[in-house]
Amino acid sequence: MKKSKGLVVNYGLKNEGCEKIAKRLLGKKFQVPVGISIAKTNSPKTVSDDAGINDYVKAFGKFVTIGDYFTINISCPNAFGGQPFTDAKRLDKLIGKIDKISTKKPIFLKISPDLTHRQVDRIIEVSKRHKVDGFVCTNLTSQRNNKRIVDRHVSKEGGISGKVVEEKxxxxISYIYKKTKNQ
Structure with a gap:
């Protein structure tokens, strides 16, 4: 998206899996802070809430002694089954399970720029009841009706990043700051 200064990303979270990656990183020392970003596996096998939660918890457990902070990605637009954990009840259940794994490392939630303020308010309320230290704003947008998109042909698949999502x-960030300052 050259004219819009954006990218269409349709990568789908491809990687070797938490076991292999955790094994490779275990015991390594880094000169910079290392964040561990966890999303549910992009598979039909993780579509049900319980399977998705178990997938997040498994990865969190594999990385609990690795890295300096965690990002729980609940907003990948390219994941099979959508973004079920942007729903407050489902998120509460997910984070409740993650809370049972002992860590003193900060935990952040990565959220979508496409959420309504009402959805964000509910996510903030759930986060206050759990060990969530903050938010990563934002993931890719899946919306194509953005006035900043000026390119004529934009793929219908994938999420969009860059200048196109900057304002959102x-x-x-501003909205969450106002809702959470001094907390």
């Missing part, structure tokens, strides 16, 4: 991301 900044608005979300």
């Amino acid at each position: 991301a900044n608005d979300l």
